[in-house]
Amino acid sequence: MFVLVLSKILLNFKNKSSYVQFASEDLLCFPVSQQLTGTLALAVFTAALGSLQMGYSLGVINAPQKVIERHYARSLGVYNEELARRERGNTTEHEEPTDATVVMYWSLSVATFSIGGMVSSFLVSFVSDIRGRIKGMLFINVLAITAGLLMGLAKMGTPYLMVIAGRAIMGLYCGLSSGLVPLYIGEISPVKYRGAMGALHQLAIVIGILISQVIGLDFLLGNDDMWHVLLGLSGAPAILQSLLLLVCPESPRYLYIKLGKVEEACKSLKRLKGDYDTSKDIAEMQAEKEEVMNEAQMSILRLLRSSVYRQQLFVALMMHLSQQFSGINAIFYYSTSIFQTAGVGQPVYATIGMGVINIIFTLVSVMLVDRAGRRTLTMVGLGGMCCCAVAMTVGMVFQDVYSWMSYLSMAAIFLFVSFFEIGPGPIPWFIVAEIFSQGPRPAAIALAGCCNWTCNFIVGMFFPYLEGLCGNYVFVIFAVLLFGFTVFTYMRVPETKGKTFEEITAVFHHKRGAPPSKPQEEAEMVQLKSSTEA
Numbered sequence: 001m002f003v004l005v006l007s008k009i010l011l012n013f014k015n016k017s018s019y020v021q022f023a024s025e026d027l028l029c030f031p032v033s034q035q036l037t038g039t040l041a042l043a044v045f046t047a048a049l050g051s052l053q054m055g056y057s058l059g060v061i062n063a064p065q066k067v068i069e070r071h072y073a074r075s076l077g078v079y080n081e082e083l084a085r086r087e088r089g090n091t092t093e094h095e096e097p098t099d100a101t102v103v104m105y106w107s108l109s110v111a112t113f114s115i116g117g118m119v120s121s122f123l124v125s126f127v128s129d130i131r132g133r134i135k136g137m138l139f140i141n142v143l144a145i146t147a148g149l150l151m152g153l154a155k156m157g158t159p160y161l162m163v164i165a166g167r168a169i170m171g172l173y174c175g176l177s178s179g180l181v182p183l184y185i186g187e188i189s190p191v192k193y194r195g196a197m198g199a200l201h202q203l204a205i206v207i208g209i210l211i212s213q214v215i216g217l218d219f220l221l222g223n224d225d226m227w228h229v230l231l232g233l234s235g236a237p238a239i240l241q242s243l244l245l246l247v248c249p250e251s252p253r254y255l256y257i258k259l260g261k262v263e264e265a266c267k268s269l270k271r272l273k274g275d276y277d278t279s280k281d282i283a284e285m286q287a288e289k290e291e292v293m294n295e296a297q298m299s300i301l302r303l304l305r306s307s308v309y310r311q312q313l314f315v316a317l318m319m320h321l322s323q324q325f326s327g328i329n330a331i332f333y334y335s336t337s338i339f340q341t342a343g344v345g346q347p348v349y350a351t352i353g354m355g356v357i358n359i360i361f362t363l364v365s366v367m368l369v370d371r372a373g374r375r376t377l378t379m380v381g382l383g384g385m386c387c388c389a390v391a392m393t394v395g396m397v398f399q400d401v402y403s404w405m406s407y408l409s410m411a412a413i414f415l416f417v418s419f420f421e422i423g424p425g426p427i428p429w430f431i432v433a434e435i436f437s438q439g440p441r442p443a444a445i446a447l448a449g450c451c452n453w454t455c456n457f458i459v460g461m462f463f464p465y466l467e468g469l470c471g472n473y474v475f476v477i478f479a480v481l482l483f484g485f486t487v488f489t490y491m492r493v494p495e496t497k498g499k500t501f502e503e504i505t506a507v508f509h510h511k512r513g514a515p516p517s518k519p520q521e522e523a524e525m526v527q528l529k530s531s532t533e534a
């Protein structure tokens with residue numbers, strides 16, 4: 001599927017192969033030539049294997065929950081009669097494990113993944129700059145392979161400890177790769193198709209989620225004998241990626257702007273785009289280099305303190321907050337048990353259906369985002385999710401009264417996921433780069449990534465407890481939050497589609513209530529610049 005979409009984009013490129021005009025809003029420095037080669041396809045595919053791995057790790061913990069919980073219970077010596085009855089299949093559908101220690105270790109297995117992501121997302125700019133994007137991706141694969149080994153060998157040690165450690169290390173890998181992959185793809189993509197190629201990151205994530213759901217079926221790997229292999233396979237794409245990275249070209253932008261290696265940058269451009277005159281691309285990267293030198297590089301702390309970027313930062317963080325507090329990962333991590341509670345007969349297949357819908361609507365978003373706009377799609381997505389959360393609650397509350405209510409719950413869950421992928425899923429990742437200029441951009445991306453992973457952790461860790469507390473009404477919490485996020489988007493998020501950076505900045509100043517106080521702003525910029533230079 002991924003290869004199909006990639007080749008379609010490439011075919012489209014081939015038909016339109018030409019040089020594009022240099023535009024000021026494209027100062028993010030993407031090469032100017034539209035020429036495409038197999039090397040570019042290979043490089044994008046190779047990088048996206050990191051996103052695939054992230055998706056696999058997000059989805060893999062879902063289907064085998066009961067199997068792994070049983071294993072934890074045995075290992076903890078709390079495998080009681082109730083759990084034994086479950087194993088024989090003499091269970092009622094609404095039973096939940098009663099042992100608090102098993103619930104705690106399970107919740108930790110889910111949530112330590114996000115803690116890893118939270119910690120490492122801060123290090124993205126460091127890892128990508130020390131030895132380049134390719135070596136950065138190669139280096140972090142050590143984490144993925146270690147994590148895969150820990151989980152794959154979990155039966156040989158203390159399973160719950162090895163799984164929790166493996167998930168934490170895999171989280172470290174994913175926090176880094178969720179920054180490195182879009183960065184590398186963005187830097188090597190031709191400007192005109194940057195959006196389509198950038199979206200392949202999210203597409204690979206959702207494909208990874210579906211693969212894990214399918215091979216997590218109980219007659220494949222989601223069973224007592226094979227669950228450790230299922231978890232261990234999380235590290236497998238890293239092996240393939242490590243081999244392929246050896247033949248991928250380094251980002252020309254990193255070579256030219258960061259290292260000043262003109263010849264190597266030209267060589268890399270030619271490998272990515274064929275034999276052509278690279279002077280336009282080099283001139284464009286030179287403009288980017290000058291821009292970088294003119295602007296203050298900001299630390300995370302400075303960005304947090306700066307009044308100039310307060311509005312942008314607020315919007316960026318709120319968008320990531322709404323992505324995660326929409327409850328999407330409550331559905332992804334726990335969908336099998338949610339479907340079970342909702343009275344759905346074959347919960348695992350419903351989960352797989354959800355994965356398919358997830359892919360379809362990510363593709364819809366790829367096609368719509370440059371036409372309908374970011375703000376509209378985010379608002380429609382969040383508003384739609386809010387209505388679905390209400391419908392889900394109604395379905396779950398009345399399922400014992402009307403049996404058909406389980407269909408309502410299932411339809412509501414499917415629609416919830418569809419609305420998520422239309423806007424709130426993919427948009428927060430790239431809107432941060434759109435609303436921040438080169439100076440504060442890395443710090444903003446680190447903060448936004450950390451906010452995303454932190455909220456992901458909170459949902460993963462506390463959702464089972466909330467569910468225990470609120471029962472069938474648990475999605476009312478998300479409905480209320482989603483309503484708030486929809487109103488926020490309407491009031492505060494500007495449309496960035498087709499706008500230059502200057503136009504976006506002007507909108508933020510206007511929203512701040514006061515006209516752009518240039519002297520004050522410039523004074524702050526000068527102060528920031530001199531202090532970073534010091």
Ligand SMILES: OC[C@H]1O[C@](O)(CO)[C@@H](O)[C@@H]1O
Nearest residue numbers: 058206323328329332425456
């Ligand atoms: O497709 C759903 C997945 O997408 C993400 O938001 C990442 O963009 C994950 O947190 C979630 O599990």
